[in-house]
Amino acid sequence: MKIALTASPPRRSPRGRGGAEARIVRSIGEAIADRRLPPGTKLAEESLAQVFSVSRERVRKVLLLLAQRQVVTLIPNRGAFVAKPTAQEAREVFEARRVIERAVMDKICALPRPLPPAMLARLNDHRAQEEAAERAGDRKALIRLSGQFHLLLAEFAGNGTLATILASLIDRSGLAIAAFERRTAHTCSAEDHRRLIDALAGTGDHTHGAGCGCADAVTLMMTHLDAVEAQLDLDATPDTAVDLKSIFAEDG
Amino acid sequence: MKIALTASPPRRSPRGRGGAEARIVRSIGEAIADRRLPPGTKLAEESLAQVFSVSRERVRKVLLLLAQRQVVTLIPNRGAFVAKPTAQEAREVFEARRVIERAVMDKICALPRPLPPAMLARLNDHRAQEEAAERAGDRKALIRLSGQFHLLLAEFAGNGTLATILASLIDRSGLAIAAFERRTAHTCSAEDHRRLIDALAGTGDHTHGAGCGCADAVTLMMTHLDAVEAQLDLDATPDTAVDLKSIFAEDG
């Protein structure tokens, strides 16, 4: 009894044991994000295979994935390198972020007020995490949290496609920051995030009145992104060498 | 004399013979774009390998690439299928396009006037191509040209990163159209493109005065995207079966 001559509708992946690859992708991605793997670093297949205790083909697949996200560069017969954005590319990435994050903020502002408690809770929780990392001087955690914050807002905006695009842009802007940040200390913008959360939650200096600070929030986000980009020195060309084994000591 | 302990700066890929993969990606991508491969179609590795006269691993690599672009769906132990967006996903993709293409139009409007002759020439050339395809009733060419038009504008905007993102969104919106378009004929929007070109080139009904129709162009683009999305029936769930061999007869 053949009912369906048609193509079978794909069902969702049950995330069987493909988790191993996802783990490696995440591990390398995070290492790149928090500067343990600076731009230009060579990612040798065999080394990574040993570090993560997987076959070389698996590493190869992961590198292909990361190359699609433009976080590593694949050069034929030469191998994989942590991507090193050009100054132009860096500017493009930040402009793209402004475009998308403005839309994200607009969508959040269009949300019915007051915001759902779950949202406010997650915002406050995030604020607490950032403040804790700031007090502890945990720079790596701060970088990771900063990315997560922007992604959190994109999630609230309710467009998963935009959120995915933004995630990729955040990765790449992290790369740009790693490649072009000035030697001088920079404030890491935790204060900016605080103000943004205040504007969104309405707990800021709008002490009375129904003002939710929506327009403020959009402006704050744009100013925030401008500030981050302004902290870059789009002329430098840094590069360093690292030891893969020591960097991935805790993973594997 | 060891000068550089640092990682070697990656140079650009010379596009050696990786062109074979690019060819297959393009071939499959186009087949999906102009509906020869409807959403849900199974893409068997062995069949594709025979069709393109390459090894199965090559096909596997290509499928992984297309999966990253969300144009095919990979299901473990089941194979690859042409992606079939959900209604929600379709709406998200169109919203993302509105966000990005509004920015693109804004950037084009900020360009110094008059536009460079090369730009105008390409716009007019494209208009001619669309009109020719329209007269010939070549639906497939029209679909391809429509995508190229939006990409052309993104290129003019001068942000390659945004253009790349938009290219992916255009592919996906083509998929959404294939999955959800109403059975009734639709006008294919060549007229919209014409009006857009007029507004940009200043050859429209602003017969005199310096008005370049910039604000008009932005509005036209938004209206255009709304119209395309409005032509979809975000409830249907079509699926068909096709013969891979016959579809790729001219490629290979």
Place this chain on the structure above:
DNA sequence: GGAGGCAATTTTGTGCACAATCATGCCAAC
């Protein structure tokens, strides 16, 4: 002393073969 070329080693690329998993058709039982 430095530059250029050559050989050895390391690293990447690719195809093949086998293992694992899933779809299909068949048979038996209810």
Place this chain on the structure above:
DNA sequence: GTTGGCATGATTGTGCACAAAATTGCCTCC
């Protein structure tokens, strides 16, 4: 007649082995 399980065939997943290419070190020559 329908449902359930089972065996068979087909398809995908994975590791391995070999081929190709590049980097490195070394030697020779200028």
